[in-house]
Amino acid sequence: MDLDPLVLSRIQFAFVVSFHAIFPVFTIGLASYIALIYGLAFKTNNPKWERLGAFWTQVFAVVFGMGVVSGIVMSFQFGTNWSNFALATSNFLGPILSYEVVTAFFLEAAFLGVLLFGRGKVPNGVHFFAALMVSIGTFISSFWILSANSWMQTPAGVEVRDGFYHVVDWSAAIFNDSFWYRFTHMGLASFLTGGFVVAGVSAWFILEKRDTELHRKALSMTLWLLLIIAPLQVFVGDLHGLNTLKHQPTKVAAMEGNWETQTNVPLLLFAIPDQEAQKNHFEVGIPSMASMILTHEWDGEVPGVKEMPRELQPNVPIVFWSFRVMVAMGMLMVLFAVTGLILRRKKAYARNRWFLQGLRLMSLAPFLAVLSGWFVTEVGRAPYLVYGQMTQAEALTPSLTGGMALFSLIGYITVYACVFAAGAYYLTRVIRAGTEAAEQHDDNKHRAKRPLSAAEADFD
Amino acid sequence: MSEPIFDLTYVWAAIIAFGVIMYVLMDGFDLGQGILFMLAPSEQDRDIMMNSVAPVWDGNETWLVLGGAGLLAAFPLVYSIFLPALYIGVFLLLAGLIFRGVAFEFRFKAHSSRYLWNWAFAIGSTVASFAQGAVVGAYIQGFETENMRYVGGALDWLTPFTVLTGLGLIAGYALLGATWLVMKSEGSTQQWAYRLVKPLLAAVLLIFALISVWTPFVDPFVAERWFSHITPIWLLPILALACAFWIYRSIQAKREGTPFIATMGMFIFTYLGLLASKWPYVVPPNYTLSQAASAHESQLFLLLGLLFVIPIVLVYTAWTYWVFRGKVKADQGYH
Numbered sequence: 001m002d003l004d005p006l007v008l009s010r011i012q013f014a015f016v017v018s019f020h021a022i023f024p025v026f027t028i029g030l031a032s033y034i035a036l037i038y039g040l041a042f043k044t045n046n047p048k049w050e051r052l053g054a055f056w057t058q059v060f061a062v063v064f065g066m067g068v069v070s071g072i073v074m075s076f077q078f079g080t081n082w083s084n085f086a087l088a089t090s091n092f093l094g095p096i097l098s099y100e101v102v103t104a105f106f107l108e109a110a111f112l113g114v115l116l117f118g119r120g121k122v123p124n125g126v127h128f129f130a131a132l133m134v135s136i137g138t139f140i141s142s143f144w145i146l147s148a149n150s151w152m153q154t155p156a157g158v159e160v161r162d163g164f165y166h167v168v169d170w171s172a173a174i175f176n177d178s179f180w181y182r183f184t185h186m187g188l189a190s191f192l193t194g195g196f197v198v199a200g201v202s203a204w205f206i207l208e209k210r211d212t213e214l215h216r217k218a219l220s221m222t223l224w225l226l227l228i229i230a231p232l233q234v235f236v237g238d239l240h241g242l243n244t245l246k247h248q249p250t251k252v253a254a255m256e257g258n259w260e261t262q263t264n265v266p267l268l269l270f271a272i273p274d275q276e277a278q279k280n281h282f283e284v285g286i287p288s289m290a291s292m293i294l295t296h297e298w299d300g301e302v303p304g305v306k307e308m309p310r311e312l313q314p315n316v317p318i319v320f321w322s323f324r325v326m327v328a329m330g331m332l333m334v335l336f337a338v339t340g341l342i343l344r345r346k347k348a349y350a351r352n353r354w355f356l357q358g359l360r361l362m363s364l365a366p367f368l369a370v371l372s373g374w375f376v377t378e379v380g381r382a383p384y385l386v387y388g389q390m391t392q393a394e395a396l397t398p399s400l401t402g403g404m405a406l407f408s409l410i411g412y413i414t415v416y417a418c419v420f421a422a423g424a425y426y427l428t429r430v431i432r433a434g435t436e437a438a439e440q441h442d443d444n445k446h447r448a449k450r451p452l453s454a455a456e457a458d459f460d
Numbered sequence: 461m462s463e464p465i466f467d468l469t470y471v472w473a474a475i476i477a478f479g480v481i482m483y484v485l486m487d488g489f490d491l492g493q494g495i496l497f498m499l500a501p502s503e504q505d506r507d508i509m510m511n512s513v514a515p516v517w518d519g520n521e522t523w524l525v526l527g528g529a530g531l532l533a534a535f536p537l538v539y540s541i542f543l544p545a546l547y548i549g550v551f552l553l554l555a556g557l558i559f560r561g562v563a564f565e566f567r568f569k570a571h572s573s574r575y576l577w578n579w580a581f582a583i584g585s586t587v588a589s590f591a592q593g594a595v596v597g598a599y600i601q602g603f604e605t606e607n608m609r610y611v612g613g614a615l616d617w618l619t620p621f622t623v624l625t626g627l628g629l630i631a632g633y634a635l636l637g638a639t640w641l642v643m644k645s646e647g648s649t650q651q652w653a654y655r656l657v658k659p660l661l662a663a664v665l666l667i668f669a670l671i672s673v674w675t676p677f678v679d680p681f682v683a684e685r686w687f688s689h690i691t692p693i694w695l696l697p698i699l700a701l702a703c704a705f706w707i708y709r710s711i712q713a714k715r716e717g718t719p720f721i722a723t724m725g726m727f728i729f730t731y732l733g734l735l736a737s738k739w740p741y742v743v744p745p746n747y748t749l750s751q752a753a754s755a756h757e758s759q760l761f762l763l764l765g766l767l768f769v770i771p772i773v774l775v776y777t778a779w780t781y782w783v784f785r786g787k788v789k790a791d792q793g794y795h
């Protein structure tokens with residue numbers, strides 16, 4: 001195999017962005033949770049909320065720190081590997097990404113310091129306010145970046161002159177056709193991530209019989225939240241899919257594994273899509289169900305992948321299976337949220353070992369769902385980068401050679417592996433140290449204003 | 461690339477130029493701590509060095525991100541030619557910054573593995589500084605472009621000249637770091653920092669002299685600009701040298717804050733001299749500022765927002781500094 005800079009750049013981009021994505025979804029959800037806890041602490045003056053807040057703030061500090069370092073890499077990727085894309089779309093993406101920096105990143109950075117190190121230095125109300133500002137910052141950040149990404153999926157408000165996109169209508173470009181769906185779906189995904197991680201960690205503490213009362217309380221609260229947002233996510237996901245059907249029918253066809261445009265399309269539970277033969281093997285499905293979901297009629301017509309010539313088709317197996325993983329995780333989440341409701345009687349949810357063990361495992365589910373969701377979105381858009389207008393091949397940096405791309409790919413994998421193994425190790429240390437440790441170190445004066453330094457557990 | 465009623469290109473050039481020097485000065489002194497890190501006599505000195513920059517390091521990183529995004533917004537051609545041309549260098553820069561960033565965080569928690577994080581911090585900072593210096597050299601050298609695309613090779617940027625500019629910036633950042641430490645520390649750490657300044661100043665002057673002599677040979681345009689006639693820009697190197705002398709004097713007199721200020725002055729005048737050498741070319745030798753600029757509507761759209769947002773950003777940033785006012789003392793180490 002010779003070194004194709006395009007393939008290598010795609011792998012590299014998928015690797016670094018997936019890596020980055022893990023951290024924001026968690027920080028966005030957790031920031032809101034922390035703001036909520038400090039809000040309760042402020043209102044009730046109950047020290048147990050302070051303790052819980054301090055514990056999760058430590059976890060937050062580590063995850064946020066890793067989000068920042070991996071994010072900085074992202075902002076240079078566009079230029080290093082996709083310079084033709086960067087140049088052509090700069091009139092839109094440049095201002096959008098700059099707005100993200102000035103409206104979100106500075107806000108997060110400034111109030112993060114007060115959130116992490118301000119306890120005791122500022123009044124409790126102000127500390128709560130800082131927590132709130134950080135969480136708002138994370139949402140502003142996702143607003144801009146998802147606008148940029150949605151625009152690449154459903155470009156609007158621009159015209160092309162001499163190979164450059166020129167913005168003719170800013171609000172049409174920013175609030176493009178898929179933006180609100182993506183923003184809502186991603187926002188809920190972040191809450192689900194925060195929620196399931198908190199639930200999983202609380203369940204672990206309960207199983208370990210440590211600080212049980214506090215974690216039972218936290219678990220109960222979180223289960224109520226999940227009961228609302230898990231089903232809501234399924235509903236929003238459905239709307240998102242219907243919208244995609246309108247704008248990117250081929251992507252939906254790939255998600256459904258539907259090759260021919262036809263009526264009475266079954267909902268496939270299992271299949272092995274074969275891109276070469278342009279058909280599926282071993283199909284197992286519910287008759288006419290996909291037609292029903294997508295068109296609300298049993299005999300509704302659903303577009304097929306073959307509408308597009310072979311070279312304009314996305315990789316069907318990846319899209320098909322990623323979509324199934326995401327939906328399966330979504331359904332599992334609903335299942336756990338509802339089970340939590342059933343176990344409400346006599347607080348059985350805090351005693352049932354099966355349920356608690358299950359919750360521990362479920363803390364990985366949102367990450368799986370988020371990554372596979374992005375794989376559906378991004379691989380399903382292939383071979384386009386700006387949907388219908390610019391392909392990945394056109395976007396590639398012209399001077400990039402296979403050797404350069406291989407060098408940086410191996411480099412990033414090595415650097416990330418070292419650094420993030422250390423980070424993950426450290427995170428488990430923080431969690432093991434538990435809420436009890438968070439209480440002992442209430443005096444913050446001796447520490448500097450750095451994210452990870454807020455965490456108290458020792459490294460080794 | 462468009463026909464505006466009034467041209468914002470120069471406003472944006474000023475904003476970006478300001479952003480770059482802000483980044484260089486701010487990240488410069490904390491990269492400097494990393495460069496000098498392994499030379500420090502004791503582990504306690506290292507604690508103090510790290511503590512002295514820990515509170516400000518966070519914000520500096522955001523300036524770099526703003527630099528990247530701002531370039532994409534205002535001068536996309538610079539963004540889309542520099543990054544491909546410096547592909548390997550950019551990777552080294554980012555890898556250096558990552559290692560250095562996490563070393564900041566983990567070093568204080570580590571006991572038996574502490575020496576590893578010490579080296580990660582030192583090497584990460586040095587590599588990142590070298591890469592930045594090499595970028596400056598590559599900018600002076602110019603880029604091989606065709607039809608708004610970079611067409612040169614992967615290692616064109618790495619020449620004896622850019623190695624020299626890379627070393628020059630390492631020395632420069634080390635000087636900034638040493639004078640910063642003079643200001644921020646006391647006792648034996650400060651004495652050590654005082655001793656560093658003169659040799660570092662000598663190294664910086666030597667390398668800068670070499671670069672100044674070499675540059676006109678690298679680029680005839682620069683030679684023409686500086687030597688064809690008497691020009692007011694001759695003042696810039698004179699002022700930079702005056703600052704160097706000021707550093708020397710203030711070290712002799714054992715001043716605490718002045719050496720740092722004087723070093724910043726030296727950086728600023730050198731930087732202005734560099735800008736004057738190349739003006740108005742941003743992607744030498746082919747593209748000027750206006751050729752590299754983005755569409756007028758985009759420049760305007762962002763500028764209007766900035767006018768509104770930046771004051772707010774400054775207010776709350778100042779507020780957080782006020783919350784954390786006061787010195788970090790030697791005995792306030794981490795556990």
Ligand code: HDD
Pocket residue numbers: 017020023024025027028063064065066067068069070071072073074075104105108109137138141142145146186521522525
């Ligand atoms: C939905 C949310 C989301 C998505 C899709 C992305 N990010 Fe992100 N990013 C965030 C949400 C976020 C955040 C929540 O704001 C972070 C995470 C942790 C943090 O420190 O801030 C962040 C950090 C972060 C930083 C560091 C900020 C700092 O210095 O404080 C940069 C430069 C980027 N991101 C850039 C990107 C780019 C170029 C992306 C696209 C390819 C991207 N992010 C996807």
Ligand code: HEM
Pocket residue numbers: 009010011013014017018020021082145146148149152371374375378379382385392
């Ligand atoms: C943060 C969550 C995200 C994840 C997990 C993600 C994942 C991916 C994946 C897996 C690919 C590879 C597709 C393929 O090669 O077929 C890809 C491509 C791409 N995505 Fe995303 N993406 C995310 C967000 C974004 C955002 C916010 C943007 C832009 C603002 C973006 C821009 C791109 C670009 C430019 C490519 C082209 C490179 C390529 O095709 O591999 N992505 N992404």
Ligand code: HEM
Pocket residue numbers: 178181182183185186188189190192193233234235236237238240241242244251326327328329330331333366369370371372373374375376377378380
């Ligand atoms: C079970 C019901 C769900 C359905 C029907 C659903 C539907 C969809 C669809 C159709 C897309 C692709 C949209 C496009 O590319 O145009 C998508 C993307 C995505 N999904 Fe889901 N989803 C579900 C559950 C979840 C869950 C539980 C999570 C995470 C906790 C999640 C996270 C994501 C993410 C991060 C993306 C990529 C970003 C985006 O395009 O919005 N989804 N989802």
